[in-house]
Amino acid sequence: MNVRRSAPAVALATAVACFVSPASATREIVVPSRVQVVATEFQLALSRRTIKSGRAVVELVNYGEDDHDLRMLRLARGAKMLKIRTVLPGDDAQLRATLAPGKFVLWCSIADHRKLGMEARLTVTKRT
């Protein structure tokens, strides 16, 4: 059955639908280290060369014309590789991780992009 609704009722319903009680946030705030990696053909540019260890957000922004991803590896024996999925041109993606102090190498693993220049270094220093 079709039910016709009056204009005010529709406006009211739409307006009301916009309001949801906000969740209260009382937990402790942890400020992560952040670095943005801008991918273009065929380069990776970092917003900073050094970040602090611990919780971190690494963001990949693809300002290029091809797809790009990000691989990140600490230069230490047994280190685990960190990954950001393939990001389409114009899009971005984030990796949240806990980073140990050390030197990291970052690269795009798609095709021969790394060989063409999409590699960069990041230093993670001990958080004091």
Added chain:
Amino acid sequence: MSCATNSYVSLPAYKGPFGAAQAERLLWRAGFGPRPGQAKALAKKGVKNAVLSLTRPAGEKLVGPAPTDDKKVPIAPLDARGHELLWWLDRMVRTSAPTPERMTLIWHDWFATSIVGVKSQKLMLDQNQLLRKGGLGSFAELLLNVTKDPAMLLWLSGNKNTRLSPNENYARELMELFTLGAQRGYDESDVREQARALTGWRGYYRQKTGASDFRYEPNLHDTGIKTVFGKKGNFDWQDACRLCLEHPLHPSFFVRRLWSYFIPTAPGKKTQAELEKLYRGKYQVRPVVEAILQHPDLYRGPRMVKPPVVYTAGLLRAMGRGVDSTRWVRLTLTAGQRLFLPPDVSGWDDERWLDTATLRGRWDLVAWALRSVALDEKATGLPSDAFKLLTQAQSFWHVPGLLPGTRKVLLDFGQRSLAAKASPATVLNALRQLIAISPDLQTA
């Protein structure tokens, strides 16, 4: 007609009533709307002192909570996409000196530069600081600084413009968009010759930091004789700017364009001529802005649609709310104005802010602004009278009066909703939303 001549040459100055309504319009046109009580306080100064207090602020303070993301984590303007926008929006909301900040927005539109071409939030923010610093000073100086600004060099290929391979991008926009206007006093030959004059700037790509190390390299500059606007010389990039400023059609372009940011109707011939006289040869922005802000047309003329970002900042200022969500990035985009991402090099179309898509964007924007202060639908203690609820909704936005048409529609809406058994709190929430989306708050 109660006009008088102001102290700037022989321009008319508004001498009509200057109450809270006029002060509020001034605060919207020259800033981002009033904070509660600000319009009333400004009105007490009278129009001239009110304008001067805005254009010559003693200093600047950022008032209110610092910007955060949705998890209360401080924003990271250099390291997180969209946070550069939040950084600027926060300044618009919290600044105690709104006019210099509004001028920054005007120059961002005038010298429209997009992060899509620049690909660096740092360079965009550096340019933003440049526009803020020189916003009310000399246009000649601003033009020179913008011409060699790294973000602009990247955006309009100034860094690729060399004597062996001249690039016309910046030369064309320098005349068409920044100083003269399309097809006004130049031709294709001038574009080519100006491109030659502008050769020599270069930037380098450094692994890890991206585009950097921008500098002028004389060996990349074309030292030959160029002919620009019929004048011959071994012109360089500074000459290219100077020649545009000295062009007889520059003052008219400058005045008309600057005026259009504050007043929606074109200036009369006499006003246009006087403003040109005020500007010509000196290139000072502040006196022209001050004259426009005191002009009777600003107070007596038609209402003006607020740009989406101005509207957003104004809502937050009225609510006393800071920037506490990354949602504003998407919301301002759908409302039609994502900072640092103008649609093209000509900036945003200030005459077409409202369409079916962007109005929906504004609706969502208001809904998000109100979300955290929405009343529970079962809240008690509220009047069950549409007139009183409307008064309360107006108080929420600090809007003492509504346009007659708006008032009638909203009262009717309130009465019908209550009659349909909607709770007073639900109606009040809806009225807050509808007032904010009404012509009264979309325009000033």
